[in-house]
Amino acid sequence: MKKTVSLKDIAAKVGVSTALVSYVLNGKMEGRISKEVAARIKAVAKELNYSPNQIAKSLKTNRTHTLGLLLADIANPFSSQIARIVENEANKIGYTVIIGSSDEQVDKSRTLIELFLNRQVDGLILSLPDHSEEIVTDLKEREIPFVLLDRYFPEIPCNTVAVDNYAAAKIAVKHLLDNKKSKIGLINYDTSLAHLNERLRGAVDICQGNEMVGLVRLGHIQEDVEAALKSFLANNVEAIFFMSNLLAISGLKYLNKHQIAIPEQLAVIAFDKTDAFDLFYTTITYINQPLSELGAEAVNLLNESIKRKGINKTVYLKAELVKQNSTAT
Amino acid sequence: MKKTVSLKDIAAKVGVSTALVSYVLNGKMEGRISKEVAARIKAVAKELNYSPNQIAKSLKTNRTHTLGLLLADIANPFSSQIARIVENEANKIGYTVIIGSSDEQVDKSRTLIELFLNRQVDGLILSLPDHSEEIVTDLKEREIPFVLLDRYFPEIPCNTVAVDNYAAAKIAVKHLLDNKKSKIGLINYDTSLAHLNERLRGAVDICQGNEMVGLVRLGHIQEDVEAALKSFLANNVEAIFFMSNLLAISGLKYLNKHQIAIPEQLAVIAFDKTDAFDLFYTTITYINQPLSELGAEAVNLLNESIKRKGINKTVYLKAELVKQNSTAT
Structure with missing residues (x-):
């Protein structure tokens, strides 16, 4: 990158004071300065690739x-x-x-x-x-x-x-229970991040002990989601709650490929949504984050x-x- | 944000020269300075929230x-x-x-x-x-x-x-022609961007005049894609080439909703892919960008x-x- 051009450089080239250059380039006092001089200063500033020094500016205005x-x-x-x-x-x-x-x-x-x-x-x-x-x-x-x-x-x-992830997860599970799904599979990340654990806590608190939990490692999403789904299906789970949009995409991919009929064979709810849901053969119930x-x-x-x-x-x-x-x- | 802490501030507080502070914080000459002094300088730098001035540094190293x-x-x-x-x-x-x-x-x-x-x-x-x-x-x-x-x-x-968008679009249309689709609908953006127009040019050059073109305005994607698809379907188009991933998502949404059977009723090919395709009931042919x-x-x-x-x-x-x-x- 080239050496930084200063107001001083422009002033020297035009033959005016640095203060005048500053006034013009900051759009002040323009009425009181001859149009020719103002135009010349702007032209030289452009010619020299002058870029107002944001840092110097920020030191003044903070x-x-x-x-x-x-x-x-x-x-x-x-x-x-x-x-x-x-x-x-x-x-x-x-x-x-x-x-x-x-x-x-x-x-x-x-x-x-x-x-x-x-x-x-x-x-x-x-x-x-x-x-x-x-x-x-x-x-x-x-x-x-x-x-x-x-x-x-x-x-x-x-x-x-x-x-409020805790409350939102409760709402999701309550909806499943209201729809007579009693055995529920929860798929979440294996993490200590609070927002995700709050979702799990909310879900478990309302699941009445009839839940199964599948935890998914970051970097192994598809593989771990599939393992959890296999185990859920083998254990006659009736509904799945995917606790993030990427988990839902991975899970729906698998369910799609294996032609598990939704909602007939399995109910599905997702935390958050993505455009991808619109391409699925049936519309997906989800928790809508604002x-x-x-x-x-x-x-x-x-x-x-x-x-x-x-x-x-x-x-x-x-x-x-x-x-x-x-x-x- | 607080006033920037300088090497001088640290030197004053520790009671050593600015040069010494600079040496220590830049990891130079550490063997030649007493461990106590070095530790003290680092501690004070941390205490004062010293952040090496990236700009000053960059002016030296450029x-x-x-x-x-x-x-x-x-x-x-x-x-x-x-x-x-x-x-x-x-x-x-x-x-x-x-x-x-x-x-x-x-x-x-x-x-x-x-x-x-x-x-x-x-x-x-x-x-x-x-x-x-x-x-x-x-x-x-x-x-x-x-x-x-x-x-x-x-x-x-x-x-x-x-x-090479021109060549890629030709490959896509050639594949459709090889599969005996003669009437082809092309959906692209209404734009002067070269990479998109090259796709259209490539497709039209090989379409042998049997193409229909639908141009989509930015900000009206869903609406314009649907209008184009309606007109294509009314004109017995046999295959659609969506010239971007977002255009394909919008189009597949519509085709999904209206239960147009793919590939039986309509063949579909997309330029670029997205995860969303994996949720569609059938796998989507696409041009894979590297x-x-x-x-x-x-x-x-x-x-x-x-x-x-x-x-x-x-x-x-x-x-x-x-x-x-x-x-x-």
């Missing part, structure tokens, strides 16, 4: 109007949908968003956060991988404005926007925290059941 | 080992898959990637590019929206290292990595361009036909 958004996995449709919403909401109130993806790795999360901070973002919206507690306590200690989105660490009080609200709340809470220190707020949003054909009786 | 990746729409599965691949490939050779999404808007693309450059990325990988020619010529003039990925502007020679190679080639070409000025290379990769049940005879 704000860059840039947010860092850290996703756990950009290739997950939940992450990419949320990213688009956060982007739109942030734009609405004058922020630009830069995005990083940690690929579910703690080290990569840390690297990206430091990179964002070194690049002077005003604050961070974070969906962190399993075992990221140290990252969160560290950011708190450093008094950096941030909001946890979707994924949270209940033992560390800090700005958090998430779905993605737009999640994104908007996260951006607004971060904005508040940037403006005023010491905010510590947790926002839990309700998810709703969308009843469709895959759980019909 | 490299930040950061790449900016600009996607046209992060919520499109093609974009998010490519992002994950670029990320992995860049990490392999020591780059961290920050990502922006333009939501198919030229202005937003420009804003994000300037934001990346102000934050001293070493170079850019860009998937630009329609009508971005000015952005490309401007980056060329400023001698900023960049690579166009997937989307290109043939009239502006610059580093480009893309699929995503991993696209990502790897883009990162490597950008890395070359960062190291050595004046590189101007176009890499066209082959896409392959994956024959499945949706075009079976």
Whole structure:
């Protein structure tokens, strides 16, 4: 990259003062400066590829109007949908968003956060991988404005926007019980992430002991989902609750391939949805996460925290059941 | 955000020289400094939340080992898959990637590019929206290292990595003709983007005049795809070629809902695939874009361009036909 061009360089070339260049390029006092001079300054600035130094600017205003958004996995449709919403909401109130993806790795999360901070973002919206507690306590200690989105660490009080996963999972299982499905298979990730374990806890609390649980390792999703489904089917499970959209896609793939009739042979409900469901031969009942609200709340809470220190707020949003054909009786 | 802590602040607090602090924090000469002093400096640096100033560093080394990746729409599965691949490939050779999404808007693309450059990325990988020619010529003039990925502007020679869309579309239509489908419906975007128009050109060139074309407006995808399909079906079209994955998802949704039997009533082929296809009742024939190679080639070409000025290379990769049940005879 070329040497940075300064206002001084432009002033020298045009033969005016640095202050005048600054006025013109910042759009101030233009009426009081001759049009020719203003035009000449702009032309030279363009010619020299002048780029207003965001860092120098930010040291004065202390704000860059840039947010860092850290996703756990950009290739997950939940992450990419949320990213688009956060982007739109942030734009609405004058922020630009830069995005990083940690690929579910703690080290990569840390690297990206430091990179964002070194690049002077005003604050961070974070969906962190399993075992990221140290990252969160560290950011708190450093008094950096941030909001946890979707994924949270209940033992560390800090700005958090998430779905009430416990309540949502209960609603899903209650729907299955209401539809006379008594033996229920639950498929979740093998993780210590609170949002996923809250789903499992909610489901188990209402299942009355008639549940079977299949835990799926990250990186072995298809294989582990299939193993769980085989075992459920062998044990005459009547309904399956997939506790994430990717788990549901993997499971539906398998059920499709093996021509298990839904809902006749097996009822199916999913936590969260994806476009993919629309291609399935029957409509899928799911827990609808309020993605737009999640994104908007996260951006607004971060904005508040940037403006005023010491905010510590947790926002839990309700998810709703969308009843469709895959759980019909 | 708090005032930036400098080496000087740390030196003052520990009671040593700034140079000594710099040596310790940069991991130099540690053998020659007492362990106690080194430990004390590190402890104070941590206590004051010292963050090495990336910008100051970059001005010396002239490299930040950061790449900016600009996607046209992060919520499109093609974009998010490519992002994950670029990320992995860049990490392999020591780059961290920050990502922006333009939501198919030229202005937003420009804003994000300037934001990346102000934050001293070493170079850019860009998937630009329609009508971005000015952005490309401007980056060329400023001698900023960049690579166009997937989307290109043939009239502006610059580093480009893309699929040979013309050849790939020909392969797709030839497969339909070989399977005795003579009346073919082509569904594409209404756009001036070259990669999409090359697909259409390839298809039309081999269709022998027996094609019907449906053009779909961005922002009206579902509605326009449905209108095109209705008209194709009314005109006894025997096969449909969806020229992007989102177009295919929208189309399959409609065909699913209206219980059009595939391949018996209608053959279907898609350009690119998504996970969603796996949930469809029959397997979908598609043109497989070599995503991993696209990502790897883009990162490597950008890395070359960062190291050595004046590189101007176009890499066209082959896409392959994956024959499945949706075009079976």
